[in-house]
Amino acid sequence: MPKGEQPTAEQVNEVKTRFLKNLEEQPPAVPFHPSDLARIKDSDVWITQLLEAYKLDVEKAIIRLRENCEWRQSFGTNDITATNINQEYLNDGEIYVHNQDKDGMPLLIVNFSKHSKSKNHDDLIRVIVYWVERVQHQYNYEKKITLFMDMTGAGLSNLDLDFIKRIVGLFETKYPNAPNYIVVHELPFLLNAAFKIVKGFMPAEALEILRVTTKKDINEYVDQENSLKSWGGNDDYTYKFAA
Template sequence: MPKGVQPTAEQVNEVKTRFLQNLAAEPPAVPFHPSDLARIKDSDVWITQLLEAYKLDVEKAIIRLRQNCEWRQSFGTNDINETNVNQEYLNDGEIFVHNQDKDGMPLLIVNMSKHNKNKNQEDLIRVMVYWVERIQHETNYSKKITLFMDMTDAGLGNLDLDYIKAIIGLFETKYPNAPNYIVVHDLPFLLNAAFKIVKGFMPPEALEILKVTTKKDINEYVDKDNCLKVWGGNDDYVYKFQAK
């Protein structure tokens, strides 16, 4: 995936300077996490990615940066680890990271055949945030992520539009420049109507990188050695959680 238009050093500095000035003038009720403030002060990566995501809109980047810091503080994002997320969901193979796409970006796989509406949505999103944060730390924030929605063997009982909305919302607002592609793989015919509804609430930026694949064309985005056997590939991997 080609990157968007690169921001200038002046634009990055304007976001950084004005964010810090606003923070001093209107401090939050609960201070932002020191790690997030250090990322803003000591590096340009986060601000650069926000400016890319918002097409160099400085005002929007400043607002979103503050909103993201507020969310990360309230959600406890910096303190999420494998000991304080739902252990059942961490181990059941609905959400995991494995292999990479053709651009070398990690695959964040959501196996929808393992989902049901009885699962706690917030706990599932916390597991997803755990994996996104883990990827970002391991790659020093340098890599995007391909969200791989594996619909193989999913049926109406696995369908949960609120959950899919929450996933899309997470990437739209909290990690807006993270996705490389959003791949929806092996969508059963029964779920076509629901998928049209899903597309209706996806932002234009997400629709631009949305790819609907089958076993015939998945290798345009993920090569055979990085495809699981169930997708028609060569990898016979079975998920088992491994701590960092």
């Protein structure tokens, strides 16, 4: 996927300087995590990606950077590990990272055939955050992620609009710089009407990168070797969690 317009060094520096000044003048009630502050002070990657995501809007990037630091502190994002999230959800194969898209970006797969509305949304979101953070650390925050909503074999009982809203909202506000594409694969005909509702609450930026695929055209975004057999590809992988 082509990159958005790149910010200048001056724009990055303005966000960084003003954010740190604001932090000094109006410190948060609970200090931000040292890892997040180090990322802002010692690297330009996070700010550059935010500016790119917000189309070089310096004001919006400053506001969202502070909001993100507040959320990461309250959510405990930096302290999430494979041992302190819901073990059933980590191991059941609904949410995991495997293979990559044609741009070389890791696939964060949400297998909706394994979803149930009775599952706890907060716990599921923590599993998603675990995988996003793991991938970002692995690639030093320099790779995007393709969110792959796998609808193969899913039915009305698996469709959970509130959960999809939570996922979209997470990427829209907490990881706006992360998605390469949002792929919805093999959407059953029965779910078309519901999916129109989903598109209605997606922000314009998400709609720009949304792709609805079938076995016929999945190769435009994920090649044959990186596509699971259930998607029409060659990979016979079965998920098993590995730390």
